[in-house]
Amino acid sequence: MLLRVSVVESFPLKKILIANRGEIAVRIARACREMQLSPVAVYSECDRSALHVRFADEAYPIGPSAPRESYLRIDRIVDTAKRAGADAVHPGYGFLAENEDFAAAVRDAGLTFIGPTPEAIALMGSKTAARIAAKRAGVPVVPGTEDPLSADVTDVEIARVAEGIGYPLLVKAVAGGGGKGMRTVRDAAELAGAVRAARSEAGAAFGDAAVYLERQLTRPRHIEVQLLGDHHGTVLPFVERECSIQRRHQKVVEETPSLAVSPALRAEMTSAAAAVARAVGYTNAGTIEFLLDESGRFYFLEMNTRLQVEHPITEMVSGVDLVRWQLRIARGERLDVSPDRLLSPSGHAIECRIYAEDPDNGFLPSPGRILQLRAPAGPGIRDDSGATAGLDVPIFYDPMISKLIAWAEDRPLAIARMRRALGEYIVAGIKTTVPFFTWLFEQPEFLDARFHTTYLDEILKSREGRPFVEPNAAEEDIAVIAAAIQTALSPAAVDISPAAGAEAGLASRRWKARARTEGLC
Amino acid sequence: MQYEVDIDGRLRHVVVMRVGDRFTVSVDGRTSEVDATRVDPYTLSLLIDAEARSASGAIDGIAGSHEVTIAPDPATRQLTVRVGTVPIAVSLNGRRRWGRKDDGGHAASGPQRVVAPMPGKVVRVLVKPGDPVRARQGLVVIEAMKMENELRAVRDGTVTEVQAREAASVEAGAVLVVIA
8 A cells, every 4th residue: 555645735836837849739838827827838840830939938958859859858858947947847748758757857857847746657558567466455457367478488478377367368568558568368378469569569669578468358438537636535435437448558539428337337437547546645637547338347457647639528528627636736735626527528529530541541640731621610529639730740650630529508509510520620731630520420330429449449340441531512513613713713723724825824824823832742 | 814723633623714703613624603702822711603694604602702722732832721620732834934835635634742741750561563552552661750650642543662671771852653
C-alpha cells in the first residue's frame, strides 16, 4: 500500500511550462489563461509557427524535430523551465507524461509537476504492478501473467505460462501504451514469434522490452473511468467513457455515457476505479480502463496516470474543467465538487479524432501543408485543435488535426449534430479521416451502439478497401463545373478551344508570363 | 473556353462562357447558369441555376448553393475537389503552349508517380515493371512511424518503373513506382 503522507501546503503557481505540443498544448494554455497563469511553450524546429507557440507568453526552442531530440529531452525541458522562471510543468499526454524520471526531475528542480507523484506513475505505469494493485483493492483483473516476462525467460517457460492463461491471448508491453507493442496470439504455434515481435516493438517504442501475457476476451467493450484525486485524500470518479471504436487498438471515437452501462453497473465500476486509485494514494488526474465482457462482468485492464486525449467528452457532460482542476489540485486546493454530479451525466457527448490520414489508402498518414482549414462550430460543437491554415502537418508526430466533439441532450441528437459538423469541416491540401467518420456515423451497428473493441477492424476488413464516400452523379457534375470555373478564374488558365485566334494568342502570352510565376497544379 | 476534365478515368467535356461573375457552363452538352464567387484561393461559392436556357436540357440535381474547395494534391498531381463532404480527384487538361502542335487529345491525367509520403523503409515490393494494376491495388509496403503502410495505385494502369528496393530507406517524396 502506497500512501504519500505530506504536509499539504498551498503552492502558488504563476507560470506554467507546457511540455508538449499540438492541440493539448493549446488546451493547457487556454486553462492557464482562464486562471491568469502565464503559459510558457517549448517547440521543436518544425513547430516554430505552431499554434501553441503563438498562444504562449514566452516560447523556447528545445531542439530538432525528432521527439527524442526535443519533446522527450528531460534535461532541456527542465533547464528551460528553470530559465524561464516557471513554477510548474504540465506534461500533457504522450511524450513524457507517464515518465517517472521526468516527474522526479521536475520535482528535484523544485518545480511542481501537474500530475501524480513519480512513485504513482512508476507503480501504475508498470502494467503488471498495476494489476497487482488492482487485485489488492478487490477489483477483478483480466486473467494474465503476474510478473513481466524479461528477455531471459525461455520460449518453453512462456508457453507454459500461456497454457495457464488460455487462448486467445495478447502479448503486451509492460511499459506500453497506445496499442504499441501488442500482438494477438490465437494458439501455441503463434506464441514464440509474437513474443519476439512484441519485445522488439516495445524495446523500440518505450526502451523497455519486457512483455506480459493477457487473456483476450471475446468481443469486449473498452470502458474507462476518469478520476481526480486531491492532496487531501479525496478521490472522485466520473461517469464512464465508452471507447470501443478502435482501429488497430487505437481509439478513434469515444463517447459518454456508455449505452452498455446501467446505473447499477456504473456505480460498481466507478467505485472500483476509485478504490484502486485510493489504494495507491493517487493524486491529480488519471483514468482506469476496464474491459466489459458480453455477460456484464468487468475487469481492470490498466491505469493511465495522466490526462487523456478524450477528456473533453467528460467535461461536456459533467460541466467540470479537468485541466483547470489539474492546476487547482497541484496548487493544493480541495476537490469541492459534489460526487453525485460527476456520476450523473447531462446529455451525451461524442468525440471523433480527426487525423491527417487517407482513409481510402489504408489510413496512410498524409503529412503536408494545410492550405485551408475551417473547423465546425455552432451549438454543441467543440473543436480542440492545434492546426491552422498555412501550417504543415509534420511527419515526426502523430498526425492529429483535431478532436471534434459533439454534445446534445441524447445520443441520437449528438450523432445528428456530429454529422452536421463533419459536413462543415473543410481541410484542403491534405487528406483527412472526415470521410471515414461520415461513413461510420451511418453504420447501423454504430447508430444502435452495438459494438465492441474489434467491431471497427472487422467492418473495415469487410469493405476490402472501397472508398468511404463515393460521389453521386450530381456531385461529380458540380466538381467538374467547379474545376472548370476555378481554372477560368485563374490567370494560369489556358484555352484549348480550337476556335480561339490571334486575339486569344495575345491574351495567352500575357497569361503564360503569369503562369510561369504562378503554377496551377 | 473548353476543358477536358478527368474524373476517375472518365473524360468530361466542359465549355465555359463567362460574363462577369456569371458563367454558362455546359458539361457533355448539358447546360447550367452558374453564379460563381471565389471566396479565397481555394474556395468557390457556386449558385447553380439548372433551368436550361439551351435546348439541350439541364443537368439534374445540381441546382442550388454549393461551397466547393479545390486544392492541388502534390502526391498525385491532380486536384482534390471537395463537394459537400466528398473529396473527388479531378484532372484538367494540362497547360498547352499556344502555337504548338496538339498533343493528340491524350487523357488529361499523366503517369501516376507513387511516392513515399514520409521517410521510411521499404518492407515489400509487390509489383514489377510490365505488371498491369487495378485502382487501389497494393504496390509497395513501407514502414514509417512504427506502422506498416501499403501504398496503392490511384487508377488502373501498367507499371513502367519500380525504383523501390526492399530493405532500402527512403526519404519523403522519393519516387517508388511509376504507372502509365
